[in-house]
Amino acid sequence: MAEFDTVRSVGVGARAQIDEGLRAHMNKVYGLMSVAMVVTAGVAWAVGSSDALLAIFRDPLTLRPNILGWVVMFAPIAMVFAFGALLNRMSAAAAQVFFYAFAAVMGLSLAWIFKVFTGVSIAQTFLITAISFAGLSLYGYVTKRDLSGMGTFLMMGLIGLLVAMVVNIFLASSALAFAISVIGVLIFAGLTAYDTHTCSTPCKATLNGWRSLPSWGR
Structure with missing residues (x-):
């Protein structure tokens, strides 16, 4: 009987450690993401609020992006694939340094929005995006569905979306721009749920392994 109680207490303790480990892991992930978001917002605001800094990235006559501006615009995409x-x-x-460098470059690529949109519009968009991200991330965390098959499909969709964006730079089609926006929202919504699910899966697999043991082995 004493041995039974010992085995059971070890199992309960192990499950508690796994649960705590999963929470700590996800807290660290979201902590890093929060810091990166602050870096992106800070760089975007600093550059977007300075005409002198923005002038570095655009042609003074046409006010369109110059060569350096195009490099900055597409650099985050290249960095995503390089990071992977x-x-x-x-x-x-x-990896952490690369991640924060990516966040800073992303801020550079978004700096122009402070010249195009009002602060209220930017704040509203950020709030909607944050709420959507939280909901999709929560779904990816709690769902019992296997989302592993979505990864390849979503990445192929993302590549197709990038090609369409480049093509539309020359076509300037409002209909294509709208389609790109809608498809982009769907793809990134899927990626949010998929990546959250992927981050939490290893710990969940270990926890489920303990739960699958017969009650006398817990």
């Missing part, structure tokens, strides 16, 4: 390819060969510190 190099992640397994990076140390944790190097």
